Amino acid sequence: MPQPLLTLDFLDTAAPAAEATPSGEVRITAATRTGRQRKLYIESYGCQMNFSDSEIVSSILFDEGFDTTDDLANADLVLLNTCSIREKAEQTVRMRLKQINSHKKRKPGMLVGVLGCMAERLKSKFLEEEKIVDLVVGPDAYRDLPGLISQVDGGQKGVNVLLSREETYADITPVRLNSNGITAFISIMRGCDNMCSFCVVPFTRGRERSRDAHSIVQEAQALVAAGYKEVTLLGQNVDSYKWASADGTEFVNFAQLLERVALISPELRVRFSTSHPKDITDEVLHTMAKHDNICKYIHLPAQSGNTRVLALMNRTYDRPWYEERVQAIRRILGEDCAISTDMISGFCSETEEEHQDTLSLIDFAQYDMGYNFFYSERPGTLAARKLEDDIPLDVKKRRLQEVIDRQQIHARARYARMVGRVHQVLVEGPSKRSAEHLSGRNSQNQVVIFPKQNFKKGDYVNVLATSTTGAALLGEAV
Numbered sequence: 001m002p003q004p005l006l007t008l009d010f011l012d013t014a015a016p017a018a019e020a021t022p023s024g025e026v027r028i029t030a031a032t033r034t035g036r037q038r039k040l041y042i043e044s045y046g047c048q049m050n051f052s053d054s055e056i057v058s059s060i061l062f063d064e065g066f067d068t069t070d071d072l073a074n075a076d077l078v079l080l081n082t083c084s085i086r087e088k089a090e091q092t093v094r095m096r097l098k099q100i101n102s103h104k105k106r107k108p109g110m111l112v113g114v115l116g117c118m119a120e121r122l123k124s125k126f127l128e129e130e131k132i133v134d135l136v137v138g139p140d141a142y143r144d145l146p147g148l149i150s151q152v153d154g155g156q157k158g159v160n161v162l163l164s165r166e167e168t169y170a171d172i173t174p175v176r177l178n179s180n181g182i183t184a185f186i187s188i189m190r191g192c193d194n195m196c197s198f199c200v201v202p203f204t205r206g207r208e209r210s211r212d213a214h215s216i217v218q219e220a221q222a223l224v225a226a227g228y229k230e231v232t233l234l235g236q237n238v239d240s241y242k243w244a245s246a247d248g249t250e251f252v253n254f255a256q257l258l259e260r261v262a263l264i265s266p267e268l269r270v271r272f273s274t275s276h277p278k279d280i281t282d283e284v285l286h287t288m289a290k291h292d293n294i295c296k297y298i299h300l301p302a303q304s305g306n307t308r309v310l311a312l313m314n315r316t317y318d319r320p321w322y323e324e325r326v327q328a329i330r331r332i333l334g335e336d337c338a339i340s341t342d343m344i345s346g347f348c349s350e351t352e353e354e355h356q357d358t359l360s361l362i363d364f365a366q367y368d369m370g371y372n373f374f375y376s377e378r379p380g381t382l383a384a385r386k387l388e389d390d391i392p393l394d395v396k397k398r399r400l401q402e403v404i405d406r407q408q409i410h411a412r413a414r415y416a417r418m419v420g421r422v423h424q425v426l427v428e429g430p431s432k433r434s435a436e437h438l439s440g441r442n443s444q445n446q447v448v449i450f451p452k453q454n455f456k457k458g459d460y461v462n463v464l465a466t467s468t469t470g471a472a473l474l475g476e477a478v
């Protein structure tokens with residue numbers, strides 16, 4: 001199915017999954033037409049965890065008689081699955097609600113709801129100020145949606161933003177929205193116990209809890225049986241995944257879970273996101289090295305290159321620790337393993353010298369990709385309560401641009417070093433620029449484009465990279 005994307009005005013590139021980093025895109029539900037009477041329209045904002053949650057919501061409502069639609073005007077129920085990580089993301093949702101209001105006026109029976117992180121954080125404001133909103137549902141209350149919709153149908157507001165210590169939605173098979181039929185996300189845990197001072201996720205998604213390992217493996221097996229070739233295991237901090245059976249006879253950590261999924265099929269590629277620098281272990285790295293079908297790509301957010309700033313952020317590691325983890329990745333997985341990061345520019349009290357430390361860390365790590373932001377104070381966080389947001393906006397933006405510029409130097413160099421090599425590419429579909437070319441990714445998560453010939457979506461193709469644009473490899477099948 002097509003994947004319509006609306007690019008937002010963020011000073012960054014689209015983020016991978018989950019350490020509370022918003023992407024610069026909105027994903028809109030594709031249409032499913034099975035004859036159900038009511039139509040559901042979802043827009044998902046932010047990280048891949050939100051996109052995964054929208055698939056869970058669609059599954060719950062499919063069982064309640066809803067098809068999905070990609071046409072807002074045809075919707076009976078409109079849901080915005082929201083992100084609270086940056087002020088810009090919240091402003092975008094508020095603007096979108098105002099736009100939706102015009103559709104609601106033309107279709108009085110239309111119901112509008114806000115899901116996810118903004119729902120939990122701003123429930124009272126949505127109900128009091130945004131008269132358009134009928135439903136406000138937090139990320140742990142999606143099972144309650146059918147009942148809440150019934151309440152709204154009866155003339156009441158539907159609200160449930162209670163957080164849970166147990167909910168993992170392990171028994172719900174997601175409806176794969178906008179799926180290319182090749183790649184899919186599997187949520188392995190929910191919530192976060194890391195109280196980073198800049199981050200709202202522990203307050204909007206609750207405490208950390210891990211899914212039953214057997215349910216994760218079963219979901220991956222079902223995807224393979226349906227023809228999928230790649231899964232991404234999602235969590236705010238996958239390295240802290242830990243599950244124990246009720247009788248205490250079985251314990252599974254993340255390295256062991258990763259191996260269980262990799263062993264399902266050698267034809268199944270396995271990715272994961274996000275890793276926390278304080279928790280990623282050599283056991284995980286050795287598991288990656290052991291299995292060729294575990295992709296050699298790690299998202300390892302640094303956030304800053306300065307130890308004092310890291311302490312203010314409550315990241316619980318210092319720069320030497322982070323550098324040692326980068327060195328371990330290079331030692332165990334080799335220089336070709338791709339590493340990406342998140343960086344925040346202009347955090348509270350950051351000096352010019354400390355900003356230079358961030359630039360030097362980028363030089364040290366030589367990241368393949370970076371997801372970079374300037375600091376945006378979030379109400380309710382430790383930083384908002386205890387620290388002064390004292391860096392002028394123009395300084396934040398200038399520092400951010402310097403981070404982006406430095407990162408792009410290394411990204412281009414990392415792509416350039418892959419030219420002249422043969423890469424196994426999983427074809428995801430046609431190139432955006434030419435129907436005569438296919439696009440896919442290699443193990444390092446780099447985009448590879450090559451002539452179509454007789455290959456098709458879902459094929460593994462060996463491609464000799466002959467050149468690079470700096471953001472993709474170009475090549476020929478061999």
